[in-house]
Structures are given as structure tokens and as C-alpha cells.
Amino acid sequence: MDQRLSGVLAVVALVLLAGCAGLATTGGTDPGDNATTAPDRTIEVAANGEATADPDRATVRVSVRATGPDPEAVREDLASDDEALLAALRDWGLADDQIRTVRYDVREERDPRKRDGNVSYVGVHTYALEIHDVDAVGEVIDVAIGNEADRVDRIQFGLSEERAADVREQALEDAMANADADATVIADSAGLELVGVQSASTAETRTVHAGYATPMRETAGDAATSVEPGDVSIEVRIRVVYGAAEAS
The missing domain is CATH 3.30.110.170 (Protein of unknown function (DUF541), domain 1)
Structure with a gap:
């Protein structure tokens, strides 16, 4: 009795599994049906x-230069000239975020022509000025040179973002x-x-x-x-x- 019952249940299980498999195959979609054919x-x-x-932007580099017998004297001269230059540029209309330092250097300098090895010190403070009106570049240069800037190093024109x-x-x-x-x-x-x-x-x-x-x-x-x-x-x-x- 138990063996016959086990056999019947096994047959029913196989039929049910086959039916489920058939339903899955019938209701599913073949992945290849809608696949795009790759080019040859x-x-x-x-x-x-x-x-x-x-260009609608320009960057102008200007430098203040000072010389002296010792580093402290050079630093003080640079600070004084920097103050005058920055005040003039701000009065003209440049904002603080349009003025940035790109170089500050105080170094010893010897004159090779003098046997006693005479020593002096040279300081340079270079600023990059970001100008949003390219037609005003010449005017900004004039303001800088007229207010303690000793040199214009470079002008580079560019584009806003x-x-x-x-x-x-x-x-x-x-x-x-x-x-x-x-x-x-x-x-x-x-x-x-x-x-x-x-x-x-x-x-x-x-x-x-x-x-x-x-x-x-x-x-x-x-x-x-x-x-x-x-x-x-x-x-x-x-x-x-x-x-x-x-x-x-």
C-alpha cells in the first residue's frame, strides 16, 4: 500500500513539474527575439x-622689486610698495579675488665684479591680476606702473568658463x-x-x-x-x- 502510494505521488510530482516548466516556457520571452543584430x-x-x-578674460602679471643691504630692509620696501600698488588697483575697481600673489622672493645677490664680495639683497613680489574686461588691460597696466609696480611680466588672454x-x-x-x-x-x-x-x-x-x-x-x-x-x-x-x- 505504501509503495503504490509513493509511486502515485511521484507521478503526480513529475506531471506538476512538467506543467510548471511548460508555463514558464510559454509565458517567457526569448532573449534573442528583441536583441539588436550587431553590425557585420x-x-x-x-x-x-x-x-x-x-577672449573675454585677461591675466596680467606685474612685479614690485626692491633692493637693499639686508633682507629686512628689502622686506620693508616691498611691503610699502605693495601697499601703494594694491590700494591703487582696488581704487580702480579690482576686487580682492582678482589679485593674487604668484611669487614672493627675497634673495642674496653678489656682484662678481667686486673682489670684496659685496653683498646686497633683492626682493620681488609678483601679482597675477584677473581682468574681466579685455579692453581695460592697458589701463590696468598704467595704474600698476604708476603705483610702484616695476615690471609687467606677461599678459595672457583667455575665456570665462x-x-x-x-x-x-x-x-x-x-x-x-x-x-x-x-x-x-x-x-x-x-x-x-x-x-x-x-x-x-x-x-x-x-x-x-x-x-x-x-x-x-x-x-x-x-x-x-x-x-x-x-x-x-x-x-x-x-x-x-x-x-x-x-x-x-
């Missing part, structure tokens, strides 16, 4: 793109257009046709500050310093993988 071949290209814009983002977008569009053109030529030459982009990535971004300049002061009278800014370029390099198939 791929074409990979690297392309460059570039865009330029007029907002403008840089716009220019980079244009450079990427240019690079993508170049990539499309290159891939089309390759596909046509190989008897293929493009069937979409499989992947794309930026390989490199570079900002070219073509707007370096050295200020030139007119020699006659009190003419203002004249500075001519140059364009700023953003260059990008991208890699794009295209799907390709036999041309129809």
Missing part, C-alpha cells in the same frame, strides 16, 4: 576639431563632422555603408592661448599703454567607432 563590421576613426573665440564651454562644444561638433566625413570615405572605399555610431569618446582637449602679448607704451607724452588681444582656440580630439555593413 566596424570602422574606427580619430578626428580633430577646433573652434576659436575672442561659460564661453569656454560654448567654444568647446563647437570644437566637438567640428570634430564629429570630420569623423563622419573620414568614416564615409573609408566605408565607400571598402564597399561598405555606415549603420550608426557604436561608441564615441574624447581623447584630448587643449586650449591654445594665442593671445599672449607684451605691452607697448607710447614714448610721446603720457599716452596710454596699448595691448592687442589675440584669439583663443580650443582643440579637441575624438575617437568614434561606426557600425558598417556590406553596401546594398
Whole structure:
């Protein structure tokens, strides 16, 4: 009696399992039904793109210099000249966050031409001035030189974050257009046709500050310093993988 009952239960269990398996197969979806067919071949290209814009920012480096018989005298002279320079720049309109120190140096200096080894000390304090109006660069230089700055080291024109983002977008569009053109030529030459982009990535971004300049002061009278800014370029390099198939 127990053996017959065990056999019946085993048969019922097998039937139920088979039914469940059938329901799972019937109600499920074959993963391959909706899968996208991969392209037969791929074409990979690297392309460059570039865009330029007029600068809307400038950084001017100016230095205060002092000499003296000992470090303390040099430090005091620098502090006095710094105070006059910073006050003039703030009066002109530069905010504190537009003025930053990029170098401060007090060092010993010997004159090799003197046998007694005469020693003096030289101090330099260099500031980077961030100017948001490129047309005002010459005026800021005049203010600095007229208020204890002894040297203008460099002028670099650049882009604000907002403008840089716009220019980079244009450079990427240019690079993508170049990539499309290159891939089309390759596909046509190989008897293929493009069937979409499989992947794309930026390989490199570079900002070219073509707007370096050295200020030139007119020699006659009190003419203002004249500075001519140059364009700023953003260059990008991208890699794009295209799907390709036999041309129809």
C-alpha cells in the first residue's frame, strides 16, 4: 500500500513539474527575439576639431622689486610698495579675488665684479591680476606702473568658463563632422555603408592661448599703454567607432 502510494505521488510530482516548466516556457520571452543584430563590421576613426573665440578674460602679471643691504630692509620696501600698488588697483575697481600673489622672493645677490664680495639683497613680489574686461588691460597696466609696480611680466588672454564651454562644444561638433566625413570615405572605399555610431569618446582637449602679448607704451607724452588681444582656440580630439555593413 505504501509503495503504490509513493509511486502515485511521484507521478503526480513529475506531471506538476512538467506543467510548471511548460508555463514558464510559454509565458517567457526569448532573449534573442528583441536583441539588436550587431553590425557585420566596424570602422574606427580619430578626428580633430577646433573652434576659436575672442577672449573675454585677461591675466596680467606685474612685479614690485626692491633692493637693499639686508633682507629686512628689502622686506620693508616691498611691503610699502605693495601697499601703494594694491590700494591703487582696488581704487580702480579690482576686487580682492582678482589679485593674487604668484611669487614672493627675497634673495642674496653678489656682484662678481667686486673682489670684496659685496653683498646686497633683492626682493620681488609678483601679482597675477584677473581682468574681466579685455579692453581695460592697458589701463590696468598704467595704474600698476604708476603705483610702484616695476615690471609687467606677461599678459595672457583667455575665456570665462561659460564661453569656454560654448567654444568647446563647437570644437566637438567640428570634430564629429570630420569623423563622419573620414568614416564615409573609408566605408565607400571598402564597399561598405555606415549603420550608426557604436561608441564615441574624447581623447584630448587643449586650449591654445594665442593671445599672449607684451605691452607697448607710447614714448610721446603720457599716452596710454596699448595691448592687442589675440584669439583663443580650443582643440579637441575624438575617437568614434561606426557600425558598417556590406553596401546594398
